[in-house]
Each structure stands twice: as C-alpha cells, then as structure tokens.
Amino acid sequence: MAGEERDLTNRDDSRPVRVKVDNVKKIYNTRNGEMVALNGVTLDIHDNEFICVVGPSGCGKSTLLNIIAGLLEPTSGAVYCNGKEVKGTGTDRGVVFQQYALFPWLTVKKNVMFALEMRGIKGKQAEEEAMKYLEMVQLEKFAEHYPKELSGGMKQRVAIARAYAAEPEVLLMDEPFGALDAQTRTQLQTELLETWQREKKTCFFITHDVEEAIILAQTVIIMSARPGRIRDIVKIDIPYPRTQETKMTKEFMELKNEIWSQVYQEYLEVRK
Template identity: 80%
Template sequence: MAGKERNIKVVIDDVKKTYQGRTGEVVALNGVNLEIAENEFVTVVGPSGCGKSTLLNIIAGLLEPTSGRVVCNGVEVKGTGMDRGVVFQQYALFPWLTVKKNVMFPLNMKGIKGKEAEEAAMKYIRMVDLEKFCDHYPKELSGGMKQRVAIARAYAAEPEILLMDEPFGALDAQTRTQLQQDLLDTWEREQKTCFFITHDVDEALILGQRVIIMSARPGRIKDIVDIDIPYPRNQETKMSARFLELKNYIWGQVYQEYLEVRK
C-alpha cells in the first residue's frame, strides 16, 4: 500500500483478550495494533492457539475485547453488523435452502426481495461459477462447491469488510489451490477489504498484500511483511524467486513461534 493514500477501513487499537482457564486467567491477545486500508487484502499466519481466530471474531463483533477497541468504517465495533461478512472453515449453509436461496438470504435480510434479490444472487453465483447448481441443495455439493457458495453469500451481503477464518482449511490440496485462484480472481474484480486467516504460508503469500505474523500466546503482532509481488497472481507465482524468498522468511518466523509453543 506504500505510495498510495490510505483510506483506513479497520483500526485495531491496543486489543487485549483474556479468558478464564482451568488454572487461572489466560491471555489470548495482548497489545494488538493494526490498520487495514480500504480494498486491502491482509493475510494472518501464526502457530495454533496464537489468537488469530479470536482476533477475527473480535473484528466481526462476535467477541468483545477485554480492553482496547476495534473501529470499522469510523465506528467502534459493539456487535455484529452488515458491514462485515464472515466466512468460516465450516460451510454454515442452510441445508433446507437451495444454492440460490442461500445466496439470497442476506439480501432478504436487507429488505431486498423477489426478482431483484434473485438477480443479485445470480450475479454472485455466476461469480463463483455455480450457475448450473443454483437449484441444488448443500447436501448435493462437494466441499469446495459449498465453500464457493459461502463466499458468494458473503459477497452478496455487500459487506465493506470480508473476514475469512481458514475457509479452505478442510479441503483437499487440489480444491484448495483452485479456490485460492478463484478468490484471487474475484478479489481483483470485486475489490473488497479482506482479512484472511490461514495456517498455510503459501496461501498467505499468494493471496495477501501484507502478511501479518502473530507470536505464540499471548498473541501479538510479531512482524508485518509487505508482499511486493504484483497482481495478477497465479499458481506459477509460487515458483518465482521472490515468492520463495518471502516464503522462507515468513516460515522461519512462524517456526520460531511454533518452537515457543512447544517449550
């Protein structure tokens, strides 16, 4: 984002999150500060238990910080809101609704009904290349297709900020690779502020403009790496010298934190 005027969409201001464990207070996050610009794609990596999902849930308004605050679009987050869309690893589709009606659901919640909602839903269904499956039910879809529906539904809500918590984590390698490319292509067409959590350094690098590296618990931001690899990107990008250089650096930082967890 260097060299461009930044319109800040998300401000994470000295966020701390604690909870009560079996043996006392557990500090999940401590002193997290971050700004995310409009239409920026930020990815987050770190060892298991470092608070990545906790941070996403605080931004989403699903959890309250113990101290500090999150501001989205200039307003302090006090709960969930239509300005933030969330895609989880679990597909969270309504099994009794077709693909089309699943994607129409957030539109209906915003008061958009009938043909207008249907046409808008079909735009996003076509975006994820599922037009032929618009009348299918979730049980009739593969895991990758279900996650594409979840992404289409999140986009259909027209949130200003898209929060994604390991959305491809449960998928096989081939499907995961294809969905990474689909998401890249979609983001380039439908510019959106994205906050994407992953355990996969390759995934973080291929998608993100910046990679946030989190420390072992208590989670804090250890490093922020600007990814100076131009878009459009594809799977061949992973073979470039710069990609491999960045991958080795980020993996080394994450592995150091993994060793801290094992102590």
C-alpha cells in the first residue's frame, strides 16, 4: 500500500531476530530547515536472512544502514543487535560501502589482516587466516599487490574479504557493486550468494537495481520517497542457487514488475 508504514515484525519467520529496528526516526538540520530522512521505521532482521532494500534516491536507505551500523544516531527510536541497543560501531556489524575503503598503503593481504588483528589475531596466524579469506574471494594470487594495482571488482572483493575476516554477525552492504561494470557486477553477485550460503551471515544489502535485489534476497524492502518509510515487503520465493538464467523465468519477471512499479511510483513522488 503506497505510503502505508509496514512492520516486518509481523512476518512469519521462526529464525531468531538478529537486528531490531524500533520506530526509528532521523531528522537532519539543513540550511533550509529540518529534513525528515526516516519517519518511524520498524523492522526485524532475522538470523541468516538476506534482505535487500530498494527505493528512490533520497528515501533514507543509506541513513537506515548507517544507523544500524552505529555510524549515525537516530533522532528517536532505537536499534538493537542481539538484544543490545546500538550505541556506536561494533565488531558484531561489518560494513561494505560502494567506495572500497581500503588502506592504499597496505597490501591486499595486510588489508585483510587488519580486520584479524582487531580481533586479536596476529603474526603467522593472521597471515594464514587472511589467505583463507582471500581464497574465499579468489584473490589469493594477489595477496602482495596494493589496491592501486587492482581493478574495481577486485578491490571490492578485498573489502568483502576484510569484512568477513572481522567475523561480524551482520553484514551491512551499501550498494557495494553500484560502481562496477555489468559483467563484474554479475560475477560478484554470484560469489556473494555462494559466500553467504556457506558462511551463514545475516545480510542487509542496499541497491538501486531491482534485478540485483531479486537475484540476491530472500526479502525485498521497498522504501517510500522522503520521508523514508517502509512501503512494502516482498518475499522472494525463488529457490537458491540462483543464476543469471533465473532472470529469464516468468516468476522473476513478475516479481521485477511488481517491485519496479512500486519503486517507480515513489520516484514520481520525488519529482512532484
């Protein structure tokens, strides 16, 4: 329903709740006065759930992710991770941004080792563990390279490996493939799904791409135009593993039309 707030806590899901977003509101003070970015968002994110969030630019997707990450404070309401209120960043949540956020002065291996050292793993053990995570993203042969020597897709793989090396319970991803070419994006989508199914992380993934949301997620959240609210929740019942051939199926196309039509209506609201 357009403009109607939806509550994901009503979903029939027997898995434990990993993250609870409780009536979160976020107001920014701008030169033109107050701007409400989020207005009463409530949802539960379950253990090992893959959620994708879509919506028009400015609907508060990244604001919501940053509040869950502890990088922003809500104006009102609260976020809980494993039952504890989020008060800043924490090792239980890992973040991967569209910008690769790698340390340019460190090699690929040492970028991943940084996350391990934050967990207290050092020396030879950290090196061995870092190589395991680089193997996971098929970059073990580039361990001694520097970020400037890598392509965009390879840099993002390093960022994902480093995020996993931190062993967060929740992986927050803000359009991590948005700046990549179509072929690289498709490849990383496949690799991310394989890693998620193997590692059993809870994933909260923001994207502008409806096809990407459907190919990855168990649940797609559609955000309304500013002020950001949950407009609709769409369950994706397409079984895994999903491939690029999945996009050709009738079920996929129907879901794409259903979600895109709602996103487009919100886009029109932004333009008014």
